Amino acid sequence: MPNILKTIAVNIRKERIKHGLTQEMLAEKAGLHPNYIGLIERQQRNISILALEKIAVALNLKVKELII
Numbered sequence: 001m002p003n004i005l006k007t008i009a010v011n012i013r014k015e016r017i018k019h020g021l022t023q024e025m026l027a028e029k030a031g032l033h034p035n036y037i038g039l040i041e042r043q044q045r046n047i048s049i050l051a052l053e054k055i056a057v058a059l060n061l062k063v064k065e066l067i068i
Helices: 004-018 023-030 034-041 049-058 063-067
Strands: none
Touching: 004 023, 004 034, 004 063, 023 034, 023 049, 034 049, 049 063
């Protein structure tokens, strides 16, 4: 079974870079702390469902696009 945190982290980073955003810019768009984005991308923090939704909205994606 794939590691879901790794999948989410890789997808968030890939989409963030694709959209030309820094971690700070994504955090601002999502209403989250920049350190939290970094921790998620490094798989050092579990992501909440609410934060996942905020990030998806900030990236103009559906939540499922970040978890598959």
